[in-house]
Amino acid sequence: MTISMRRALVILILIEFGTVAWSQTPPQFSGLLTTSTDYTCGGTVPCATWPMPPIPAPGGKYVDPTWGTTTYRLAVPAANTNGQAVTTYSRVQAWNSDNTKMFLTELVTPQSFLDLYDATTTPPTPINRILTDFGIVNSISLDALWAYTDPNRIYYIPGVSSGHGLELRYVDVRKCTPSHCDLTSHLLYGRCEHRRHPSGHRRKPRRDRQRRPGRDV
């Protein structure tokens, strides 16, 4: 076999291997539907694939006969008397860095809290509403986000009403339990007031800047 023939054989093997690897279904999606079928039956009833099942009770489940997957309705912490907690937004990662905890947003006005969940159970179990010594933490208006590297850390920007609305802060959720979740807020960055506004006026320096506690990274 010539060198060029060997090269051609190697390339063929690589192409074949690559095709197989590319077409493999990730185990997460094993058994899921891959058809383009309209399971609503075009809106025509009766439609066996588009039933109108009753809503499950909190913690209860619905097994879909067509998709084959199981959907659980999530319970909420006792502090969430409104009973509603949902994902903040598709772009906001609800799970911590090792997928063991999760937060959801309470649908309460005028301010929304985060509810912490234990994501190691099926379904995730509510732990408590997250409170801090610097007001509320949420990811709707206060940019609360799980850290990528620390599974217990949530970064956020306190609300303006807390008097610390120009700061980056974080909380550690390790001490959040079903009976107590009033966490200490740590300062990361608090100097968002040094530059001039485009209109030319200078923003008023924060009065509490000199009292800024030591930065904790």
Next chain:
Amino acid sequence: MFDKTDRYFSFTCDKVDGSGRHEIDFIRYDRTTDKVTTQTKWYNLCAGKVPTGCAVWSKTGLRHNLFRMNQHPDSRFITVIWQCGAGDATWKRGCGTEVFDPSYNFLGVASPYPGHQDVGYDVNGVPVLVSVGSFRSDVQDGRAIAIADLTKVSTTGVTYKRILLPCSYSRQTGCDTGTFLGAKSGASHISMTGSWGSLPGYGLFSTMMLAGPYRGNAPDFPAATTLGTAVSSPGIGTVTPGSMSQIAVGVVSTVDTGANMKSVTWTVVTPTTATAAFAKAHASSAAVKCLSCGDTGFGAMENFAVKIDTTAPDNSPAVFYRIGRTMAIRDNDYNAEPHTAVNRDFTQITWGSTWNQDPSNSLYPVYGFWTELNSPTHH
């Protein structure tokens, strides 16, 4: 706001008052050294480093709330989502979604439109921005998912490729012909948070029914029938619809049009009659359309995973895995949008839903739902 090392934070310093968020500076902060590596006025990102160099500045009435921004998990890329949109051929600086380096130098345009989108990685670990829809002003825009390779953006025009969902996602009943299903396809979301970990290259697509009486639009499909019997006053009523083909117990329908539109849930159905609680009077000719059918077609009120691969040819069919129903009717309640999010190894998803109830004007509760993948409870 920060990259996957939790070291580099990219955000803005704003003045917030009763009239919105007045942008001042873009900031890049290094948490490890506790130093601001870049702080620059927002308009320094615009052409000519003046506000008018950003098309968003000239948008009527818009002098604040000019943009949103994201730090990609890859520290090299910051996306600024200017709050004005255009098409591929009409994009201007300071409109759509633009990509900047850690010093806020312009790298290129990822999308001409500031629509639903997210950042993450493709199957080969390439940093991407993925958008719902495309912006070529052709009929396939409505069933497209745009994928921009952030390492290959251009300063002069878009470079994204698009993949296409099945035809019935956006139109019934032809392929790229027929009724446009805007109440479904016009408001879908993409989550790339599941691509940040051990399984790069898959987005989670979530859809809903963006219709209802309080929002003011009826479903696009299927075609309406009529009540057949006038409803003289609010209360329980039995009607004789022109067709029973869309009416069953538990089905939610819109009744009537415009300011007279309301929704009902059918509670008793016979071969010729249907009973429900009506909130107001309607003529016998009032239109009846199925709200809980989700506009029908592929991906109606559904969660599904989509493969994201920057090497896939432009306009190639999307590779997808269908996870389940969202049962999400939105009407006039923003919180009733499913907004499905994915965990970091794509083994769990969570979303919000009214479970096939019309939330009307935020009057019906929205609950959290959860599905685990690759587990004993999955199949």
